[in-house]
Amino acid sequence: MSTVDVAVAYHSGYGHTAKVAEALARGVTLGGKKAVLIDVSAITEAQWLELDAAKAIVFGAPTYMGGASAQFKQFADASSKRWFTQAWKDKFAGGFTCSLSMSGDKYSTLMYFVTLAMQHSMVWIGTGMLPSAIPGAADQMNRIGSSIGVMAQADNVPAEQSPPKGDLDTAQAYGERIARRID
Amino acid sequence: MSTVDVAVAYHSGYGHTAKVAEALARGVTLGGKKAVLIDVSAITEAQWLELDAAKAIVFGAPTYMGGASAQFKQFADASSKRWFTQAWKDKFAGGFTCSLSMSGDKYSTLMYFVTLAMQHSMVWIGTGMLPSAIPGAADQMNRIGSSIGVMAQADNVPAEQSPPKGDLDTAQAYGERIARRID
Amino acid sequence: MSTVDVAVAYHSGYGHTAKVAEALARGVTLGGKKAVLIDVSAITEAQWLELDAAKAIVFGAPTYMGGASAQFKQFADASSKRWFTQAWKDKFAGGFTCSLSMSGDKYSTLMYFVTLAMQHSMVWIGTGMLPSAIPGAADQMNRIGSSIGVMAQADNVPAEQSPPKGDLDTAQAYGERIARRID
Amino acid sequence: MSTVDVAVAYHSGYGHTAKVAEALARGVTLGGKKAVLIDVSAITEAQWLELDAAKAIVFGAPTYMGGASAQFKQFADASSKRWFTQAWKDKFAGGFTCSLSMSGDKYSTLMYFVTLAMQHSMVWIGTGMLPSAIPGAADQMNRIGSSIGVMAQADNVPAEQSPPKGDLDTAQAYGERIARRID
Numbered sequence: 017m018s019t020v021d022v023a024v025a026y027h028s029g030y031g032h033t034a035k036v037a038e039a040l041a042r043g044v045t046l047g048g049k050k051a052v053l054i055d056v057s058a059i060t061e062a063q064w065l066e067l068d069a070a071k072a073i074v075f076g077a078p079t080y081m082g083g084a085s086a087q088f089k090q091f092a093d094a095s096s097k098r099w100f101t102q103a104w105k106d107k108f109a110g111g112f113t114c115s116l117s118m119s120g121d122k123y124s125t126l127m128y129f130v131t132l133a134m135q136h137s138m139v140w141i142g143t144g145m146l147p148s149a150i151p152g153a154a155d156q157m158n159r160i161g162s163s164i165g166v167m168a169q170a171d172n173v174p175a176e177q178s179p180p181k182g183d184l185d186t187a188q189a190y191g192e193r194i195a196r197r198i199d
Numbered sequence: 200m201s202t203v204d205v206a207v208a209y210h211s212g213y214g215h216t217a218k219v220a221e222a223l224a225r226g227v228t229l230g231g232k233k234a235v236l237i238d239v240s241a242i243t244e245a246q247w248l249e250l251d252a253a254k255a256i257v258f259g260a261p262t263y264m265g266g267a268s269a270q271f272k273q274f275a276d277a278s279s280k281r282w283f284t285q286a287w288k289d290k291f292a293g294g295f296t297c298s299l300s301m302s303g304d305k306y307s308t309l310m311y312f313v314t315l316a317m318q319h320s321m322v323w324i325g326t327g328m329l330p331s332a333i334p335g336a337a338d339q340m341n342r343i344g345s346s347i348g349v350m351a352q353a354d355n356v357p358a359e360q361s362p363p364k365g366d367l368d369t370a371q372a373y374g375e376r377i378a379r380r381i382d
Numbered sequence: 383m384s385t386v387d388v389a390v391a392y393h394s395g396y397g398h399t400a401k402v403a404e405a406l407a408r409g410v411t412l413g414g415k416k417a418v419l420i421d422v423s424a425i426t427e428a429q430w431l432e433l434d435a436a437k438a439i440v441f442g443a444p445t446y447m448g449g450a451s452a453q454f455k456q457f458a459d460a461s462s463k464r465w466f467t468q469a470w471k472d473k474f475a476g477g478f479t480c481s482l483s484m485s486g487d488k489y490s491t492l493m494y495f496v497t498l499a500m501q502h503s504m505v506w507i508g509t510g511m512l513p514s515a516i517p518g519a520a521d522q523m524n525r526i527g528s529s530i531g532v533m534a535q536a537d538n539v540p541a542e543q544s545p546p547k548g549d550l551d552t553a554q555a556y557g558e559r560i561a562r563r564i565d
Numbered sequence: 566m567s568t569v570d571v572a573v574a575y576h577s578g579y580g581h582t583a584k585v586a587e588a589l590a591r592g593v594t595l596g597g598k599k600a601v602l603i604d605v606s607a608i609t610e611a612q613w614l615e616l617d618a619a620k621a622i623v624f625g626a627p628t629y630m631g632g633a634s635a636q637f638k639q640f641a642d643a644s645s646k647r648w649f650t651q652a653w654k655d656k657f658a659g660g661f662t663c664s665l666s667m668s669g670d671k672y673s674t675l676m677y678f679v680t681l682a683m684q685h686s687m688v689w690i691g692t693g694m695l696p697s698a699i700p701g702a703a704d705q706m707n708r709i710g711s712s713i714g715v716m717a718q719a720d721n722v723p724a725e726q727s728p729p730k731g732d733l734d735t736a737q738a739y740g741e742r743i744a745r746r747i748d
Binding site for chain 2: 642644676
Binding site: 115116117118119121122123124147148159160161162163169171 | 265298299300301302303304305306307330331334335342343344345346347350352354
């Protein structure tokens with residue numbers, strides 16, 4: 017297993033959250049670090065070991081019915097094995113979520129990620145970004161105005177078309193921020 | 200003191216949240232009930248008695264630095280006198296908030312209002328509205344996609360110009376919903 | 383299908399949360415209403431119809447890794463079918479959770495239940511109880527000090543022995559409160 | 566102004582939260598770093614500069630009516646001046662709270678601190694501690710079971726007598742953890 021700096025542990029229902037995960041991973045690369053994408057709904061034992069080896073783990077999931085998807089929660093519950101031994105202690109953590117509406121209780125999902133990270137004794141890094149001066153505009157960074165992690169909004173169209181550039185740029189910048197922090 | 204059905208207990212820093220409060224009060228009237236607006240940053244003893252007499256209390260405040268404004272919190276802390284005797288037990292409760300960005304941690308403020316209401320043993324009514332099909336569009340009801348209470352977004356312009364029609368319509372519909380529920 | 387007043391929709395990993403569910407159902411009966419217990423990890427189509435028919439739905443789950451168990455979340459996600467048509471609109475809602483420690487992020491689980499209920503346009507009833515004057519004492523009602531819903535604490539022993547009397551009494555009183563409210 | 570490593574920015578109503586602040590500061594010293602205690606309800610311009618100079622800021626407040634005290638929130642709102650320029654960006658942050666009951670919505674206060682810290686683009690460190698094996702026992706570390714920050718419980722007696730040893734030890738260990746992290 018080669019060295020992993022940032023593991024992006026995500027679930028995506030229809031591909032929109034996966035786009036955010038990929039943008040974040042690109043940012044990690046831009047920041048000079050190695051990223052790995054792990055789909056937690058089909059996680060392998062080798063991938064659990066990649067998580068164990070990473071310096072940072074970024075959690076990602078769609079917000080379904082006001083919280084992280086059940087597929088992500090299944091992964092979170094399975095991480096209790098790592099929690100018992102505090103195997104992820106002192107790693108950095110971050111998070112992102114995606115849903116159809118602007119707010120749509122995305123804060124609830126991000127706060128869940130923080131709570132999960134804190135149980136693992138990880139250290140949380142937010143987006144480090146001020147809100148966009150043009151709220152909601154599709155090409156603006158942090159157009160939704162979140163600081164805990166990335167909030168992306170996707171329309172009910174194929175993932176190639178949405179979430180918009182602004183949200184993906186936000187995720188990329190966040191990935192770069194995390195990469196630079198783990199120096 | 201005449202009978203009050205719904206008391207809107209709000210603080211507004213620059214007038215934008217006050218516009219939401221007024222729209223909500225109009226909705227209460229449309230629902231056939233009597234509303235009273237109470238600016239909690241200058242609350243009088245007579246107004247505390249109006250709160251005590253109301254069938255529903257709707258909490259409102261701008262989201263400042265990720266939570267309800269300190270002026271609102273001062274009122275919430277002062278309400279501990281009512282909490283000791285559970286004077287507001289079984290009243291209905293609701294809430295709304297306003298800030299510059301789309302999300303901007305508005306969920307945090309609304310969840311605080313729920314927490315406050317629960318300590319008072321009140322019963323919480325949300326907006327009862329699906330998110331807008333056109334996320335963010337200024338003329339759409341529930342364009343931000345909130346169900347716990349109303350999330351309004353105001354630009355840094357005079358309160359006459361913002362928050363937009365969609366947010367005020369949302370508040371009005373919420374006021375009407377609360378009014379009809381307390382029959 | 384006979385009439386159901388209160389449906390207790392819960393998941394229990396090792397039986398401790400089930401004890402809380404049963405105590406709550408007893409309270410509903412004491413309040414003169416009919417309760418039904420539904421294990422959401424094995425929910426049938428007939429039970430979905432019972433939820434649709436109920437006047438109140440009380441959500442219950444253990445707090446695992448800082449949130450409701452994945453089994454519960456799977457049920458919550460599946461309830462999106464009801465959300466689309468707002469089939470549960472205006473029903474009453476409540477919630478309870480159980481975990482090994484006193485706080486253990488139980489608030490996170492209860493707030494998730496509130497968020498879920500609000501997306502369904504339900505109306506939330508909390509415990510309506512002041513905190514115990516003797517914090518933590520095993521035989522005291524509301525010994526943990528929660529108002530949003532019931533927080534129970536169970537030791538790592540069989541469910542017959544834990545959670546203690548105080549927590550079960552709290553759940554029972556909460557069930558009775560909900561029953562009386564839906565008159 | 567001498568160098569400050571960790572600034573403890575707290576408000577205390579009756580002295581109990583101040584005891585937690587002092588224990589945390591002792592831990593910072595044990596960790597080989599310099600701590601300063603700042604009562605935010607009477608903060609001076611010189612103290613704002615100490616916050617600006619610190620490598621970590623730990624927020625502390627009693628939980629009143631389900632959230633951080635209004636006195637703390639006033640400080641948080643005043644910190645918006647630092648937020649505009651992101652003056653605290655990349656500093657470490659942590660938090661603690663104290664109230665009469667075991668849970669008493671303390672999670673709400675801690676999550677507010679996280680939200681505030683994220684708006685300031687700070688990096689959050691939790692307690693890094695597993696819950697006590699004897700939940701609630703007065704002499705146990707992390708007896709309440711919190712990982713985001715310290716939850717302390719104080720009885721309605723003078724601050725010399727409560728919160729108990731376990732809570733103060735928890736705060737001290739947390740201070741030491743923060744001190745070692747900022748190396």
